[in-house]
Amino acid sequence: MAASPLRVGGIVRFRYSAESNGKPVKKALVFTQDEHRINFSDVDAQAVYIIERLQANGYETYIVGGAVRDLILGKKPKDFDIVTAASPAKIKKIFRNARIIGRRFRLVHVFFGDKIFEVSTFRSMKDGPTSNTFGTIEEDVLRRDFSLNALFYDPLKQLVVDYVGGMKDMRKRIIRPIIPLPHIFTDDPVRMIRAVKYGAVSGFKLPLSLKWRIRRHSGLLAAVSPSRLTEEIFKIINSPYARQIVENLDALGLYCYLQPQAEGLFKAAPAFKAKYLKTMGALHSEGSKNPPGQALSALVRDYLEDAADWIGNKGLGAQENAGMPASLADRYKRAFLIARQFVLPMNPPRAELDAALRLLFAEHGVSVKKMRFNEHRRGGASRTADSGKPMAARSADPAGGGSAPNTRRRKRRKRTPG
Numbered sequence: 001m002a003a004s005p006l007r008v009g010g011i012v013r014f015r016y017s018a019e020s021n022g023k024p025v026k027k028a029l030v031f032t033q034d035e036h037r038i039n040f041s042d043v044d045a046q047a048v049y050i051i052e053r054l055q056a057n058g059y060e061t062y063i064v065g066g067a068v069r070d071l072i073l074g075k076k077p078k079d080f081d082i083v084t085a086a087s088p089a090k091i092k093k094i095f096r097n098a099r100i101i102g103r104r105f106r107l108v109h110v111f112f113g114d115k116i117f118e119v120s121t122f123r124s125m126k127d128g129p130t131s132n133t134f135g136t137i138e139e140d141v142l143r144r145d146f147s148l149n150a151l152f153y154d155p156l157k158q159l160v161v162d163y164v165g166g167m168k169d170m171r172k173r174i175i176r177p178i179i180p181l182p183h184i185f186t187d188d189p190v191r192m193i194r195a196v197k198y199g200a201v202s203g204f205k206l207p208l209s210l211k212w213r214i215r216r217h218s219g220l221l222a223a224v225s226p227s228r229l230t231e232e233i234f235k236i237i238n239s240p241y242a243r244q245i246v247e248n249l250d251a252l253g254l255y256c257y258l259q260p261q262a263e264g265l266f267k268a269a270p271a272f273k274a275k276y277l278k279t280m281g282a283l284h285s286e287g288s289k290n291p292p293g294q295a296l297s298a299l300v301r302d303y304l305e306d307a308a309d310w311i312g313n314k315g316l317g318a319q320e321n322a323g324m325p326a327s328l329a330d331r332y333k334r335a336f337l338i339a340r341q342f343v344l345p346m347n348p349p350r351a352e353l354d355a356a357l358r359l360l361f362a363e364h365g366v367s368v369k370k371m372r373f374n375e376h377r378r379g380g381a382s383r384t385a386d387s388g389k390p391m392a393a394r395s396a397d398p399a400g401g402g403s404a405p406n407t408r409r410r411k412r413r414k415r416t417p418g
Helices: 047-058 066-072 090-092 137-143 168-173 181-187 190-202 208-223 226-237 243-251 260-268 271-281 294-307 317-321 329-340 350-363
Strands: 013-018 022-031 061-064 082-083 096-102 107-112 116-123 151-154 159-162
Touching: 047 061, 047 082, 047 090, 047 116, 047 181, 061 066, 066 151, 066 168, 090 096, 090 107, 090 116, 137 350, 181 190, 181 208, 190 226, 190 243, 226 243, 226 294, 243 271, 260 271, 260 294, 260 329, 271 294, 294 329, 294 350, 329 350
Parallel strands: 082 116
Antiparallel strands: 013 022, 022 159, 061 082, 061 151, 096 107, 107 116, 151 159
16 A cells, blocks of 8 residues: 555644845745655665765755655656756766757766666746756746646655645645646646646546646647657556546547547447457556567557458458458558558557567467568668568568578679789
8 A cells, every 4th residue: 555645743844945135935845754755765776876976066956756756655666857956067977877968958868777867957937837947946846747746855865845735735636737727738738648647647636627727728739749649658558557547538538639540439439449448458467567569559459450351361452352362461561551540640660560560460370570670772762561561581471481592692802812
């Protein structure tokens, strides 16, 4: 059972900042380990190391965002975002295993093997919520979307610093925006998706005023780039709460902007919706790790069940007229194109969609070799599943027949004596 996010009672501690006249003013509440109940063993040791190094160099540094929310709820986070007073250049100087990324919004990735920790610098409110000007922690907190994601955790002192009443909102189990309602979604429509996702993941409620604003501004998602929508959809399907997130997005009229064809079938065929949600619910099980393509396959599985020709009993193209079954290559190509069309505007990587389709074909007893993408022949022609011929490891038959003979011979270089 998750720990209580805030113990009732106890000594109230404050963090002060000086006004322009030098008078101290209460700015934030400070909670000790007895109050926030974060289990220190759930904090990544390398994240603690990064914070320790930055603080040792004189820079105020915290874990922030979803990791703090999850720690307070008794969950072990997958990712730890770190925020600091140090500039990107100074962070990189401290960590040799770091790289500055981004042009406009510059931040730092610190690498430990396969793990990446994102370290950002406090931003100001000088140019509004999307400002890229460095600032103070008091300014940075006002740029964050919802109060449960605006808590700062110092694992060395084991303190949570709360400028916006986030701990109180967590105790009340509500999702409350920090940015004023008239602006929060016009500044960034993707926040609507995140609000729904946070509600499903935490079990917290969205206030009626927030739901009303989401319904009113849902159309803003139509202008969001496919790349951003793709990123959000991948986060959803890789979440253990995928089913609840999709149900809640659909209820608020948002899912039609992420998966319009699926949402259209929800209305036209309630049985399809029930199957689709059941597939989402079965996607993740406790302690299991999905193979590549498994999460993406959940988006297309129920639609392709009838649309794809798994075992060659439908006939396709010219072969259909002759009453002959389609080759595996043709069947795969058609399924790939159908799936690609179905998930629009999502634009998944070809290799990821290939892995998803190979899993689905395997479920029907058909083995498809791993396809190779982005390979260009001389003259600029590309052999990919999108452009016509899926490649299967130098196979003469794309369906997996045998190895094609290599007709090109390397010319032997004549040796000159001496």
